[in-house]
Amino acid sequence: MNKKIIVAIALVVVVGAAVAGGAFWYLSKGAEHAQEADDKAGKKPAKKEEKKKEGPPKYLTVDKVIIMLKRQPGDTSTHYMSADLVITTDEKSAGQAKEHLPMLRSVAVRTLSNLPMATAQTMTIDQFAAELNKAFDAAYEHDGIEKPFSEVMIGKLIIE
Structure with a gap:
C-alpha cells in the first residue's frame, strides 16, 4: 500500500514538472513568434543606448508604485498592481536621474493604469518593462530632454 502511494506521488511530481516545463516552453515560444512577427512587419527593434555611458552601471529604485488596473465591463471588484522599478544609469547621470524619480513614478502610473486586469495577468515581466521603456522614451x-538612464527594469511585481 505504501509503495503505491509513493509511486503515485512520484508520478504526480513528474507529470507536474513536465506540465510546468511544457508551459514554460510554450510561453517562451510565443515570445519568439511575436518577435518574428515584429521583424516581418518591418518594426525596428528597440534602440539600445545610443551613446556609450562611462563607468560601471548604477541602479536606482522607484519603490512601491501602486496602480489601480482598469475594470472590465461588468467587473465589480477592484484590481491593483504594485511594482518596484529599477533604472540603470551611470555615475555621471545618477544625480539627474534621482531628480527625475517623481516624474518616472507618474509616467509609470499613467502607463500601467490603462491596462485591464486580463491583459496584465498575461503579460511577462519583459513586456511590462518594454511598455514602461516606450513610455519613458516618449515622455523624454x-x-x-535627454533621458538620464538607459533602461527600466521590474524589481518586483504583484498583481491582485
Whole structure:
C-alpha cells in the first residue's frame, strides 16, 4: 500500500514538472513568434543606448508604485498592481536621474493604469518593462530632454 502511494506521488511530481516545463516552453515560444512577427512587419527593434555611458552601471529604485488596473465591463471588484522599478544609469547621470524619480513614478502610473486586469495577468515581466521603456522614451522626447538612464527594469511585481 505504501509503495503505491509513493509511486503515485512520484508520478504526480513528474507529470507536474513536465506540465510546468511544457508551459514554460510554450510561453517562451510565443515570445519568439511575436518577435518574428515584429521583424516581418518591418518594426525596428528597440534602440539600445545610443551613446556609450562611462563607468560601471548604477541602479536606482522607484519603490512601491501602486496602480489601480482598469475594470472590465461588468467587473465589480477592484484590481491593483504594485511594482518596484529599477533604472540603470551611470555615475555621471545618477544625480539627474534621482531628480527625475517623481516624474518616472507618474509616467509609470499613467502607463500601467490603462491596462485591464486580463491583459496584465498575461503579460511577462519583459513586456511590462518594454511598455514602461516606450513610455519613458516618449515622455523624454515630448519634454525635449535627454533621458538620464538607459533602461527600466521590474524589481518586483504583484498583481491582485
